[in-house]
Amino acid sequence: MLSTGVAAEEILFFDDFQSGEISNEWTFYGDPVSIINSDCGNPAPCFNNNGDSMWSSGIKSRQTFSLQDGLVIQCDIFLSCHPRGAWVGSFFGLHDPALTAGNTEPKIVVGLKYMYSGELDWNNPHLQGMLIFAISKAYRNEDAPKLIHMNQWLDSWHTFKIEISPEGLCSYSADDSLIFTYQASLSESPDEVGLYLGGRATSWGIALHDNILVYVP
């Protein structure tokens, strides 16, 4: 059993970046490419999306997973930003590998974005910490649900988890506390989905990931 508390036989994928490099289990997307941060982590080293202010950068797993029996994905995230800063965020989730050839941004099936948007973001000043439950338009009936002013997870490591039931119920939690559920219509979802990590980064802040884990519920 890993320190994650999940039995080894249930684990489909795990990366704690302790090798100090982004392994060839991943492919890169975005420019500049993502890097390892050797000084920070839970514990160090960890993953730094290294995106820019306009577009996300990140990595997509070569391994794919079935949603048929349900799936849990979890990841530790550290997000910090100057109070006035913007365009810093950590994203993770599942994407459709058939729709994301080469190094293009993942086409998200189900995911989570933790972002920060201070007053420098002229479109959305004063949002600050913001949690976005990213679910593809193909599998939902309304706008992507968003919780704003979620500052309680800034400036320290927290574990975010998405549990997807075989019926498409997506349960989002932070540090084992349920924060949101959404019933998605995943019956037409792809047979196999891939994992992605990424986000945006600027000199205003830092967005890090560690201990990405996929297992069967």
Ligand SMILES: [Ca+2]
């Ligand atoms: Ca680590």
